[in-house]
Amino acid sequence: MEIERKFLIKKLPADLASFPCHKIEQAYLNTNPVVRIRRQDDAYFLTYKGEGHMVREEYNLPLNETSYCHLKEKADGIILTKTRYLLPLEGGLTIELDVFGAPYEGLFLAEVEFPDVESANSFTPPHWFGEDVTFSSGYHNSTLSAGKDRPQ
Template identity: 55%
Template sequence: MEIERKFLVTTPPENYEFFPCHEIEQAYLCTEPVVRVRKEDDTCYLTYKSKGLLAREEYNLPLTKEAYTHLLTKADGNILTKKRYLIPVPGREDLTVEFDVFEGKFAGLMLAEIEFTSEEDAREFPPLSWFDRDVTWSGEYQNSRLSKMP
């Protein structure tokens, strides 16, 4: 089960570039239900996600690089590329902000996601000072939606 909040960011936190970072490329084979392929650094996998905004099922299956490359050609819509910075949440050793800085077609878009172990914790979490609008409930910035934008 994936339980996460998502926030639009217009001004990134200072020195975010010094935190651990992953290069991500992903594309969608289907958006209802969500079936995507992703390459994160040198690791590739296929992911299924059920419907939902705050909480939804998520399953990851490993892929070889060859399988990923083949499935990428079958994807519909935009291929998303981004750098994901892993930033600890002050005072919460159990939480990490996944700060995505998009490249390519969506260059300039920045989103922050935090995964939680319970829906209650997710709902009660106070946004960090550098977070702007909470977009969890609208779904407008779900990656699967971005993949379908003209």
């Protein structure tokens, strides 16, 4: 089970380059339910995500590079690219800050995963976070991959 909240970021932290990061490429084989493939650095995964916004099922299975490349040819829509920065928060939480590549340059999204719903609901985001878009399907990566205009 994945429990997370998602926020727009209007201005990136000045020291962002000092944090660890991953290069991510991901594509969608299906969007309802979500079936995604991802290359994160040199690792490959197939992911199933159930319905929902803040709370939903998520299963990750390892892939090899050959399988990833084969499935990538079958993907629908835009193949998303992003750099994911990992910023620590108090209480053992981590901000996963995504800086998107083309065609979504300028889109910055932060996700924070929680151990339980109560923690997610009581979370106070840092001052540099923008709008909470947890319950907006328009900011799901699966929606972005369809090439539809994101909400403004």
